Amino acid sequence: MSADVLNKPQGAKAWKPRSRDAIAARVALDIPEGAYVNLGIGLPTLVANHLPPGKEIFLHSENGILGMGPAPAKGEEDWDLINAGKQPVTLLAGGAYFHHADSFAMMRGGHLDICVLGAFQVSEKGDLANWHTGAPDAIPAVGGAMDLAVGAKKVFVMMEHLTKSGESKFVAECSYPLTGVGVVSRVYTDLATIDITPGGFAVVDMVEGMSLAELTSLTGLPLKKA
Amino acid sequence: MINKIVNSIAESLADVKDGATVLVGGFGGAGMPNELIDGLIAQGARDLTIVNNNAGNGEIGLAALLKAGQVRKLICSFPRQADSHVFDGLYRAGKVELELVPQGNLAERMRAAGAGIGAFFCPTAYGTDLAKGKETRIINGKPYVLEFPIHGDVALVKAEVGDRWGNLTYRKAARNFGPVIAAAAKCTIAQVYSTVELGGLDPENIITPGIYVQRVVKVARSDTKTLKEAA
Numbered sequence: 001m002s003a004d005v006l007n008k009p010q011g012a013k014a015w016k017p018r019s020r021d022a023i024a025a026r027v028a029l030d031i032p033e034g035a036y037v038n039l040g041i042g043l044p045t046l047v048a049n050h051l052p053p054g055k056e057i058f059l060h061s062e063n064g065i066l067g068m069g070p071a072p073a074k075g076e077e078d079w080d081l082i083n084a085g086k087q088p089v090t091l092l093a094g095g096a097y098f099h100h101a102d103s104f105a106m107m108r109g110g111h112l113d114i115c116v117l118g119a120f121q122v123s124e125k126g127d128l129a130n131w132h133t134g135a136p137d138a139i140p141a142v143g144g145a146m147d148l149a150v151g152a153k154k155v156f157v158m159m160e161h162l163t164k165s166g167e168s169k170f171v172a173e174c175s176y177p178l179t180g181v182g183v184v185s186r187v188y189t190d191l192a193t194i195d196i197t198p199g200g201f202a203v204v205d206m207v208e209g210m211s212l213a214e215l216t217s218l219t220g221l222p223l224k225k226a
Numbered sequence: 227m228i229n230k231i232v233n234s235i236a237e238s239l240a241d242v243k244d245g246a247t248v249l250v251g252g253f254g255g256a257g258m259p260n261e262l263i264d265g266l267i268a269q270g271a272r273d274l275t276i277v278n279n280n281a282g283n284g285e286i287g288l289a290a291l292l293k294a295g296q297v298r299k300l301i302c303s304f305p306r307q308a309d310s311h312v313f314d315g316l317y318r319a320g321k322v323e324l325e326l327v328p329q330g331n332l333a334e335r336m337r338a339a340g341a342g343i344g345a346f347f348c349p350t351a352y353g354t355d356l357a358k359g360k361e362t363r364i365i366n367g368k369p370y371v372l373e374f375p376i377h378g379d380v381a382l383v384k385a386e387v388g389d390r391w392g393n394l395t396y397r398k399a400a401r402n403f404g405p406v407i408a409a410a411a412k413c414t415i416a417q418v419y420s421t422v423e424l425g426g427l428d429p430e431n432i433i434t435p436g437i438y439v440q441r442v443v444k445v446a447r448s449d450t451k452t453l454k455e456a457a
Contacts, residue, residue: 062329063253063402079255080400086254086307097398099405099433100253101337104330108350132355139314140326141306142356147330150349181353181369 015209017161017190025050026205027116027158027188031057035113036106038062038148041085043158044116060112062144064103067095084144107144107151115152117145119159119187121174124221126184126196128157129176142179149180161189161218168220170194170201191215195226202226230392231421231442235265238415238443242271242380245298249336249378249407250278250288254307257400259384259417260287261445266382267291273298277336277376279329279403281305281313289313297322301376303329328356331373333406339375340409340438348373378411385434388418392439393432401433408438415441 018026024046031037031047033055039047048070051057059068062084069090072078077088091097106112121129128149131142149155159169170187186204187194192215193204204226206215216223232238239262242248248266252258266274267290276297281304282289289312291297300322305313316322327335328350338346347370351357361372383404385394394416396404408414416439 061399063256064399078398080257080398082254082256082399086256091398097396097401099401100329100333100403101406104333108330108334108348137318139306139317140324141304142326142328143304144329146328146350146354146356150352151330178354 015207018207023158023188023190036060038112038115040117042118047116062103064098067092104147107147112152114154115148116156116158119157120176121169121171122157122184122187123171123174124200126182127174128179128184129174130179132177134177145179149183154185155183157184157187159189161191170219170221229390231390235261235443238441239265239269242269244271245273246379247275249381249411250276251383251404251407253279253402257384257402257404258287259382262382262417263287263291267294272296275299277301279303281310283309292316299323301325301327303327303332335373335376336406336410339377345372345374381407381411381414383408383416385416385418387420387422388416388442389422389424389427392436392442393427394434396433405434408434413440414438417443417445419447
């Protein structure tokens with residue numbers, strides 16, 4: 001055992017969680033050139049900042065944009081050109097505008113290669129819960145989440161591995177209301193990248209210093225190596 | 227001679243009746259027909275069912291219509307936003323009914339209305355609370371939910387340029403629901419920033435053909451309306 005490990009106080013972790021940007025960068029690694037991609041609002045929006053500049057990737061926005069570009073310079077905002085989160089964006093050369101029924105036909109018709117969504121919970125069967133906590137006083141809002149969940153060829157989820165109170169977001173059955181049934185392909189967290197397979201959760205990679213045993217204990221469900 | 231251009235917002239909305247279903251274009255502030263909504267507040271029709279992606283922002287547009295107490299029911303996909311406090315208050319007080327619809331179903335149900343479709347099977351929301359009580363069917367091994375069209379009595383569209391036959395073009399992502407709702411209502415009213423003579427619009431680039439539009443009304447472009455307060 002190295003001196004470094006011996007010197008750590010008892011119970012100290014040998015690993016550091018990925019930052020939100022590091023999770024986004026990890027997602028970006030799995031997006032190939034030529035992919036048509038929809039990034040959900042919130043955390044997934046960060047992925048756009050990590051797409052390699054040399055690759056041509058087509059970003060779709062539900063409000064009728066393909067070829068969405070980065071945020072405009074300050075003072076150049078055009079409020080007729082916004083993203084799903086209602087923030088100003090730009091259009092790349094070659095980009096296109098279309099109406100809402102066409103935009104959702106792109107999703108529901110299976111034309112998008114990848115969507116990246118946030119989540120409250122993901123189940124072993126790939127069920128996704130991300131739109132509603134079910135709290136009686138919460139105002140429900142679903143937007144395009146259910147359309148993306150059933151429509152994109154691959155559904156990537158980007159989330160913290162654990163809730164703020166330390167409970168695993170990986171579950172046997174979702175306790176929050178479902179967004180889609182058996183739709184998730186892969187989950188990217190601050191601790192690991194995990195595939196949904198017919199045999200359960202399969203670990204693609206983990207943060208440095210993490211062991212499969214410790215990740216399994218934190219996740220609370222059986223994990224195997226992918 | 228056919229001239230669908232009317233002289234004022236008030237004239238364009240004069241016959242909207244109490245209890246009407248009003249389809250409203252816009253996604254957030256982009257494409258939101260704020261002048262027509264202000265006109266509807268002044269016109270005073272009540273007990274309205276409003277269909278829009280959101281539930282109003284700040285104190286303007288849809289939020290102002292809600293605040294005026296003219297809305298009985300809202301059909302929308304994403305009512306909850308940082309500045310949707312007017313809706314939030316009315317909803318929590320039980321003063322407005324909400325039908326929450328996935329955004330793709332909202333668009334497709336209005337598209338279906340405009341296209342004469344009686345109903346359609348759609349994969350969205352299968353197995354979720356938003357499909358509870360709805361008919362389902364397995365088609366080629368995949369589960370679908372039966373969805374019905376949303377017809378409007380009136381559609382309020384924000385477009386960019388129009389002509390006297392009702393042909394319309396839009397600007398950037400302000401197009402969103404405009405072309406869909408234009409076809410789905412008995413009476414479609416479009417506010418535009420400019421009008422042109424027949425032939426002034428490139429026929430290759432007309433987005434909403436005039437058959438879907440009953441009235442066109444010109445409004446002044448107000449810079450503030452394209453800025454953040456409207457977003």
